[in-house]
Amino acid sequence: MQEFWDTLSENLKKTFQDVEKHRKGDLVKLASIPHLLSFLQEMGPEDLLLLLDQARKIKRRKNPKFPPINSDFYDVQGLLPEEDRKLVTKVREFMLAEVAPIANEYWLKAEFPFQIIGALKKLNIIGLTMDKSVGGQERSYLLEGMIGEEIARTDTSVCTFFGVHSGLAMNSIDMCGSDEQRQKFLPSMITMDKIGAFGLTEPDVGSAASMGLKTSCKRNGDTWTISGQKKWIGNATFADYIIIWAKDEDDHQVKGFIVDRDTPGMTTEKIEDKLSLRTVQNAIITLKDCKVKEERRLQKANSFKDTALVLKKTRVGVAWQAVGCAKGAYENTLAYTMKREQFGRPIAGFQITQDMLAQMLSQITAMQCMVTRLSQLQDLGKLSDEQASLAKIFCTVSCRQITSMSRELMGGNGILISNNVGRFLADAEALYSYEGTKQINSLVVGRAITGMSAFT
Numbered sequence: 001m002q003e004f005w006d007t008l009s010e011n012l013k014k015t016f017q018d019v020e021k022h023r024k025g026d027l028v029k030l031a032s033i034p035h036l037l038s039f040l041q042e043m044g045p046e047d048l049l050l051l052l053d054q055a056r057k058i059k060r061r062k063n064p065k066f067p068p069i070n071s072d073f074y075d076v077q078g079l080l081p082e083e084d085r086k087l088v089t090k091v092r093e094f095m096l097a098e099v100a101p102i103a104n105e106y107w108l109k110a111e112f113p114f115q116i117i118g119a120l121k122k123l124n125i126i127g128l129t130m131d132k133s134v135g136g137q138e139r140s141y142l143l144e145g146m147i148g149e150e151i152a153r154t155d156t157s158v159c160t161f162f163g164v165h166s167g168l169a170m171n172s173i174d175m176c177g178s179d180e181q182r183q184k185f186l187p188s189m190i191t192m193d194k195i196g197a198f199g200l201t202e203p204d205v206g207s208a209a210s211m212g213l214k215t216s217c218k219r220n221g222d223t224w225t226i227s228g229q230k231k232w233i234g235n236a237t238f239a240d241y242i243i244i245w246a247k248d249e250d251d252h253q254v255k256g257f258i259v260d261r262d263t264p265g266m267t268t269e270k271i272e273d274k275l276s277l278r279t280v281q282n283a284i285i286t287l288k289d290c291k292v293k294e295e296r297r298l299q300k301a302n303s304f305k306d307t308a309l310v311l312k313k314t315r316v317g318v319a320w321q322a323v324g325c326a327k328g329a330y331e332n333t334l335a336y337t338m339k340r341e342q343f344g345r346p347i348a349g350f351q352i353t354q355d356m357l358a359q360m361l362s363q364i365t366a367m368q369c370m371v372t373r374l375s376q377l378q379d380l381g382k383l384s385d386e387q388a389s390l391a392k393i394f395c396t397v398s399c400r401q402i403t404s405m406s407r408e409l410m411g412g413n414g415i416l417i418s419n420n421v422g423r424f425l426a427d428a429e430a431l432y433s434y435e436g437t438k439q440i441n442s443l444v445v446g447r448a449i450t451g452m453s454a455f456t
């Protein structure tokens with residue numbers, strides 16, 4: 001027993017020396033070693049056990065063991081076949097190794113990291129769901145969605161570049177082009193030797209694109225003349241092919257054209273000073289009597305209804321993108337809350353913090369389950385406009401809320417770009433507005449569930 005008290009006395013002496021080193025002199029003044037020892041000796045076994053229990057809890061609080069961060073709480077990715085899961089993991093590893101270290105830098109500079117295109121090409125993830133006849137892989141929409149999510153989880157801007165090229169531009173050709181056009185343009189876009197852009201929105205026509213574009217086209221023999229302006233067109237400063245949507249002066253229907261960026265009469269001007277998706281190169285396009293051959297007109301695009309078919313598909317992609325953006329913010333925040341200490345313990349240990357984290361994770365899980373079912377319906381060929389719109393609404397609204405809570409949980413540090421949450425917060429704003437704002441997508445859903453159109 002004497003040996004026990006001697007050891008305890010020795011340990012206490014050391015602790016007091018440490019305390020003194022850290023200038024917590026008040027404690028030293030309050031308790032001397034003999035005083036503490038006598039106090040302990042007077043304690044019964046039950047009190048000693050209680051004290052030991054408290055000491056263990058304090059030790060655990062000081063040296064917590066954190067579980068791995070997992071935002072796929074319901075193992076939704078487990079629904080993919082093994083081969084597809086491997087591809088998703090490959091994409092994640094690429095994003096973490098090649099893009100994560102430069103994402104903030106390029107976002108701040110508002111420049112696109114062209115050097116990653118070479119590595120992206122090698123991943124072979126463009127045209128995953130397209131026909132083998134055009135170089136596609138005929139794989140599932142579920143896989144395509146999860147790959148988009150994985151890209152956005154590290155960098156939502158890179159995912160937008162990817163979505164504009166492989167979603168908007170390539171789907172316009174795949175869904176609205178003739179077989180000849182699909183064979184001619186898609187293979188080099190699948191290998192990313194040619195990059196695409198999609199020009200629908202105009203300075204004066206955004207949500208109301210279905211009601212009438214100001215950009216006009218007129219046919220004379222086998223040549224079309226296109227005039228007008230387009231705004232916000234992603235990738236347009238460097239894309240090889242820009243899909244231009246214009247209203248035919250003769251039949252007043254919307255037509256689509258595959259236009260080379262260097263076509264005489266067409267100029268692109270980068271939009272500066274964006275607060276969101278700064279890495280994406282958005283442009284204003286001006287077309288002045290731009291001549292385009294009939295062979296470049298998308299042969300199956302006969303009205304805005306055909307353009308809307310493309311948008312239905314890509315809205316699913318934006319919903320997946322919102323899941324990735326929210327996950328990126330949540331994961332970085334969770335890691336931060338485990339490191340950041342206030343009141344002598346990690347802020348992750350506070351009840352209100354855990355309540356917010358649980359709310360974020362539940363929303364992410366709901367979004368993930370929603371888009372998963374959406375892509376399954378797509379794979380079954382049963383996807384409706386309103387289903388795509390509902391997911392676009394829910395996921396982008398939730399993404400805004402989650403990225404905002406992430407910022408809040410980081411306190412002031414949340415607004416520093418280096419803490420990897422501010423970028424997601426800002427990027428969520430563009431996801432919320434593009435490919436149909438919340439209001440416009442609500443009108444699509446509203447029309448389907450009430451049978452009444454409230455568009456105008």
Ligand SMILES: Cc1cc2nc3c(=O)[nH]c(=O)nc-3n(C[C@H](O)[C@H](O)[C@H](O)COP(=O)(O)OP(=O)(O)OC[C@H]3O[C@@H](n4cnc5c(N)ncnc54)[C@H](O)[C@@H]3O)c2cc1C
Nearest residue numbers: 198199200201206207232233234430434435436437439455
């Ligand atoms: C970063 C970024 C990238 C983009 N990339 C592309 C691209 O690559 N290609 C492309 O073609 N476009 C692109 N866009 C354009 C995008 O699709 C439009 O911004 C979007 O469709 C909304 O149009 P708008 O901005 O003109 O807003 P407006 O249509 O002017 O809407 C303003 C507000 O009015 C509301 N509103 C409008 N009509 C109604 C109504 N009937 N009922 C209730 N509310 C209504 C809207 O919901 C919104 O809140 C991009 C936009 C951004 C911000």
